[in-house]
Amino acid sequence: MTTATDSPLAPMLKKLNARETLNAADQAAVLALPYSLRTIPAHGYIVREGDVATHSCLLRSGFAYRQKTLRDGRRQICSIHLSGDMVDLQNSLLRVADHGVQALSDIAVAYIPREAVLEVAFTHRAVGEAMWYDTLIDAAIFREWMANIGQRSAVVRLAHLLCEFGLRFEAAGLGERDSFTLPMSQEQLGDCTGLTSVHVNRMLRVLRERGLVAITKGAVRIVDWAQLARAGDFTRGYLHLPAEQRAAAD
Amino acid sequence: MTTATDSPLAPMLKKLNARETLNAADQAAVLALPYSLRTIPAHGYIVREGDVATHSCLLRSGFAYRQKTLRDGRRQICSIHLSGDMVDLQNSLLRVADHGVQALSDIAVAYIPREAVLEVAFTHRAVGEAMWYDTLIDAAIFREWMANIGQRSAVVRLAHLLCEFGLRFEAAGLGERDSFTLPMSQEQLGDCTGLTSVHVNRMLRVLRERGLVAITKGAVRIVDWAQLARAGDFTRGYLHLPAEQRAAAD
DNA sequence: CGCTCAGTTGAACCCGCTCAAGCTGCGTGG
């Protein structure tokens, strides 16, 4: 037998429930969404820039990222996504993808037809609100990254990014905010922050030497959270984390 | 007597209709939204960072911008908004503002209670979709700006920005794509692009000397659109402009 | 007429980039 928590869509429910618990009918409607499962190896594409996206994609496990590639080959990573995220409402609702979405690690996904997503959103208001909010939070993170890249110096940018990851990993139940596993190369960190991998390397060393973080093979340990947050000019507001977690964490 | 086009909310209808024409009932529902009118002088605030936003704001005339201010006083402008834009769905739906919204010029706005916006969105699906799309397009622009700031050199950034403004002004009926009035200082252009006003000045000179643009007191003339687009690594896809305009303009 | 604010230009500095080499760990195949 299959209970709600067994469904491949369960991670989606967890995410949607985070803000405000959905009632039984809403939850049932979400679990009743049609889907097809797939696994994608690290570096594989979920959507390519320019594709016409017909499905939204729920990230069931692993990590993914959004990315824009420029004509000269440089690329900007726009955001990182954790399991439970609806990773491509952005592209699928707008239809033609203005950015690519790729697997950071090996991932398991569930594709849900665009029309079905819209249908459940507008027949179950609480679900629709939760999904809309999700896309708005994505946008809030885009804005913060824009400010990060545009206005802060290299060390500060990296410190900020690590703080964000800490809180988001914790909120997703993937670690503690001061101890989590980040499957990203220094080059990818550079693509998030508008820096070269060489400079990322040097600035991470600075953070290490200041006794703020210790990173070994993707395992991030934030030694002094308060100091790192200060060094990264980090305030959590833009993440719009649910209230309980916000209260619990400070 | 008051006809539909007389309503202060008419600019909103125009925007919502751009993608897909709303039926009469949907349009009536939009025009029936409760609102209060106000005017705000240039530099005045629509929302301050940290405020709890209870109203969404329709920009009826003039220009506004979103902005994040950092602890050290530096600031990042995240987007520019033209008349007709619902300028603060982002903040009002998320409730506590993670960024400020300010008047670029003197503006006229209509405040609409958050709850009324949500109500019409979920009782009139076409309206809800149009508003959701609007917020997604905002997000697409955020991503492009992120890539612009993170990956492109100063001249290219500015050329890109001017191309974007051209198309958006044209789409909003505020000018031609190669001739429009931009009420922004060079300092503000710098805040959009992560550059100093001094460097903006020099790079605009480069664009002028290359015969690409001519800017005099806010009046932008794009002398050679094709070359500027090339110089700015500009492709219009991310703006997700309605199809007719896309077809008409190329 | 003097204030302020935006634009303009110059000169020196520095943050982050580029290029390049060496290093480490790991999987593969001999």
Place this chain on the structure above:
DNA sequence: CCACGCAGCTTGAGCGGGTTCAACTGAGCG
């Protein structure tokens, strides 16, 4: 078992795009 290749990390040296600081100009306005 070592040899090899590869990918990511590390470190050095030199360069350059953009900043900083500062002075000057010109337009708008009380």
